[in-house]
Amino acid sequence: MANTKSAIKAARKSLRNAARNQATKTRLKSLGKAVAKAAAGTDAEKTRAAAIAFSSALDKAVKSNVIHRNAASNHKSQISKYVFAKK
Template sequence: MANHKSALKRHRQSLKRRARNRISKTRIKNSVKAVRAAIEEKDLAKANEALVEATSVLDKAARKNVIHASQAKRRISRLQTAVNKIEA
């Protein structure tokens, strides 16, 4: 454990950030899972609705640097492609 005052503060901050990031990553996983479940059921309306939610969650996570912006774009793109396939 750190002894310097600044190192103790950094440790406290890292714990807060870790908790915040874990919450955000869990939301990402759940929203992506909802889209994939709707795709499996071939329910287009449900898939589009879940995709809008997942897009919002991924973009928000990228803005807050929980995940990289390119990763968010890639995931959104892949989900959109999957939804488009059931539409065709």
């Protein structure tokens, strides 16, 4: 257990941040699967809408330091292949 007052506060903060990060990562995975599912279908507009939602969520995750900006960029590059393949 933490010994100092600041370490106790940091431990509480770490738990809060871990819960927030886990929720964000779970949402990102769900949106990524939605893009893949939409890409497997035939509707180009549905694929585009799912890709935009995923891209937006990635940007928000980067903004709150949940994932690294380069990782988000890699994901966005991969989903753009789905969108352009549908055109």
